[in-house]
Amino acid sequence: MTDMRETPPFDPARLDTEDPPPFTRLNPDGRPSFVLTCDHASRAVPGHMDGLGLAAGDLSRHIAWDIGAAEVTRQLAERLDAPAFLAGYSRLVIDCNRPLTSPTSIPTVSDGSEIPANRDVSAAEAAARADALFWPYHRQIAGTLDRLVAGSEIPIFVAVHSFTPQLNGGDARPWHIGLLWEHDGRLVAPLRAAFSSLVPDICIGHNQPYAIVGPSDYSIPEHGQNRGLPHIEIEIRQDLIDTQEGAELWAGRVAEALESMRTEHGPFEMLTPVKHNP
Secondary structure (H helix, E strand, C coil): CCCCCCCCCCCHHHCCCCCCCCEEEECCCCCCCEEEEECCCCCCCCHHHHHHHCCCCHHHCCCCCCCCHHHHHHHHHHHHCCCEEEECCCCCCCCCCCCCCCCCCCCCEECCEECHHHCCCCHHHHHHHHHHHHHHHHHHHHHHHHHHHHCCCCCEEEEEEEECCCCCCCCCCCCCEEEECCCCCCCHHHHHHHHHHHCCCCCEEECCCCCCCHHHCCHHHHHHHHHCCCEEEEEEEHHHHCCHHHHHHHHHHHHHHHHHHHHHHCCCCCCCCCCCCC
16 A cells, blocks of 8 residues: 655755766767667665655556666667666656656656655656756767767667556556657668567567657657657566566667667668657
């Protein structure tokens, strides 16, 4: 049962050395073929926020982070020699893959659990969370991509996520991975072929179990579509990567599929940007 006690509001002045930074940057000098992100890498909550008023078990669930995704991203950064960015805080504090205007930017309920600290969040507090935790992460990603493009590099932007095998008591999700895009699907068929060659019985969802539709997401529209970069969001089912062995296995498969796609079908051109209103 969710603990409904009152919780302290977010206060950037109360962040201290025990709190993680807003993002971690891996392999900054890696080759520019790929740029990787993991928006839901962490389940950390600022220490002064009293765990958002949630039971400790809730902060270990998928509602707080994308289980296994951070380790897969770390492995990919090493295997692909690619720069990568990992968001530093739980999606329950502020979701780094939601526009700030989205009602799920600071969710009040997630998969049946109420989030006490997110009830009646003021505009000032929401802005403070964004300034301290959301914008530093995304500005670093944007700066890296802009420098590469200015230097005539066209990186493939890859957003790494994971999904729970079952949501809201619904049916079991059969997909091993999902490939997500909105306007630019040119990487989908090559990636599907590469994955199918590596794992003959793989079940791949096209815009499953989620889809990027208009303002539903932030990272792919902002960093990929807005620049016309080749891009893809890769979702991996959490029960496949919730151990070190599983994360290493699937990171190896994703890395090989991405490299095969780039080698056999690249180089990719920049397309006319598709602007969105975050």
